[in-house]
Amino acid sequence: MLIVTLQRAKCIGCNYCEELCPELFRMSKKDGKSVLLNSIDRKGFHTLHSNHEYFDAAENAKNACPVKIISVKMT
Amino acid sequence: MEKRKVELMAPAGNWESLQAAINAGADSVYFGIDQLNMRARASMNFTPDDLPEIAVRCNKANVKTYLTLNTIIYDHDLSVIKTLVNAAKDSGISAIIASDQAVINYAASQDVEVHISTQLNITNIETVKFYSHFADVMVLSRELSLNQIKKIVDQIKKEEVRGPSGELIQIEIFGHGALCVAVSGKCYMSLHTNNSSANRGACVQNCRRTYTVIDKETGDELDIDNEYIMSPKDLCTVDFLDQVVDTGITVLKIEGRGRAPEYVKTVIETYRSALDSLEEGTYTQEKIEHWMEQLNTVYNRGFWSGYYLGQKLGEFHNASGSKATQKKVYLGKGVHYFPRVAVGEFKIEAQHLKVNDTILITGPTTGVYEQVVEEMMVDEKRVEVAKKGDNVTFPVNTRIRNSDKIYKIVKNED
Numbered sequence: 001m002l003i004v005t006l007q008r009a010k011c012i013g014c015n016y017c018e019e020l021c022p023e024l025f026r027m028s029k030k031d032g033k034s035v036l037l038n039s040i041d042r043k044g045f046h047t048l049h050s051n052h053e054y055f056d057a058a059e060n061a062k063n064a065c066p067v068k069i070i071s072v073k074m075t
Numbered sequence: 076m077e078k079r080k081v082e083l084m085a086p087a088g089n090w091e092s093l094q095a096a097i098n099a100g101a102d103s104v105y106f107g108i109d110q111l112n113m114r115a116r117a118s119m120n121f122t123p124d125d126l127p128e129i130a131v132r133c134n135k136a137n138v139k140t141y142l143t144l145n146t147i148i149y150d151h152d153l154s155v156i157k158t159l160v161n162a163a164k165d166s167g168i169s170a171i172i173a174s175d176q177a178v179i180n181y182a183a184s185q186d187v188e189v190h191i192s193t194q195l196n197i198t199n200i201e202t203v204k205f206y207s208h209f210a211d212v213m214v215l216s217r218e219l220s221l222n223q224i225k226k227i228v229d230q231i232k233k234e235e236v237r238g239p240s241g242e243l244i245q246i247e248i249f250g251h252g253a254l255c256v257a258v259s260g261k262c263y264m265s266l267h268t269n270n271s272s273a274n275r276g277a278c279v280q281n282c283r284r285t286y287t288v289i290d291k292e293t294g295d296e297l298d299i300d301n302e303y304i305m306s307p308k309d310l311c312t313v314d315f316l317d318q319v320v321d322t323g324i325t326v327l328k329i330e331g332r333g334r335a336p337e338y339v340k341t342v343i344e345t346y347r348s349a350l351d352s353l354e355e356g357t358y359t360q361e362k363i364e365h366w367m368e369q370l371n372t373v374y375n376r377g378f379w380s381g382y383y384l385g386q387k388l389g390e391f392h393n394a395s396g397s398k399a400t401q402k403k404v405y406l407g408k409g410v411h412y413f414p415r416v417a418v419g420e421f422k423i424e425a426q427h428l429k430v431n432d433t434i435l436i437t438g439p440t441t442g443v444y445e446q447v448v449e450e451m452m453v454d455e456k457r458v459e460v461a462k463k464g465d466n467v468t469f470p471v472n473t474r475i476r477n478s479d480k481i482y483k484i485v486k487n488e489d
Binding site: 011012013014015016027028029030031032033064065068073 | 109110111115149151152153154155185253270271272275276277279
């Protein structure tokens, strides 16, 4: 299982995550910050349990994030 | 109030700095909201919900309010900028500082006053004319000389270049603060090394570090006298402010939304005093020396005159971090204020406080206050020293609040 977390309040809206992992990330037109699709928000930490096939793309997004607010784990 | 010749514009990264700027005599403040400004990384930005109170607080003090919306803008930001411009308009914010044409165009279409950001690097009169269709105030590029600035100002008057308000275009320049090694707004270093775009307000300031240059063919490391070859000293104009004002500029902007509130207090008080002295005709060498001393007490990388007095190479920073002669050390927080006797109670959580120490009290409503502690009490007894864990009371010059923090000012030994 792939677990991705986004601490979205700190997002600066650079668009890298959507660019590298469009399956999981989308820029919000409402506040210009990244949205981790289908994630659950717990106190600002948005977490998604997903299929492992997106691991590489999610890792790329994590590494590209300039404000380091994405974490990616495989269980 | 009679209109001042030159407007002094202060940075406000948070409520403490905003209040400090008002108290120190700023004519206007600029601040960012959320991520679409040049200090997006700072956790100190305001939120849209803060706009009404910013406007109310500043209007009451007769201080103008400018919202910075000056990053580059992507498609996914377009509806956000509309929301922010509308919110600024509804709250009564005085103007928007913008660089992207999407922001400029939208704000102008909503009859919101637009100021052109330094990110657009205006360096000539034709560009001023171009943006005069949208904006009344324009910041000139930090890389111009005073002669070039004066020519642009003179040409605006000669050709009567007017903005949407019908008034002549006002020219603003930076008076004090950090300078970039790159032409402002055109640096990609942070983006290349950290994926973190300076032009989205996320500069990691890696130009401020030391670097070694290696000849790849021979492997020789080049010996560079000054290790911080990409870190310019900070701009300071207080010692030639007469020449700056003589160019005909009408707004003097102080850089530093990422700086601490006491920085804003000290720098704004200093430039307020300098501008007032110029108007009164009492701008003297003696005062300049005092002002320089004041400015040296807060964060700085050493000072130089920027590019205003012509090209002058080699003015790079030669040490890591700040050259400030003073620093603040955290002591604790405000607990209670006794208004009848004007006494404040503080909880000491770190270090200790001694009689005759100079302290700083900062808070979102209080702003920044500095004073010397002449006497103090712990447990209703007069003491010379208050230690960690003590609740200490002493007379204060201002109302204090439990949202306030207390620091002591010490000499910077580094």
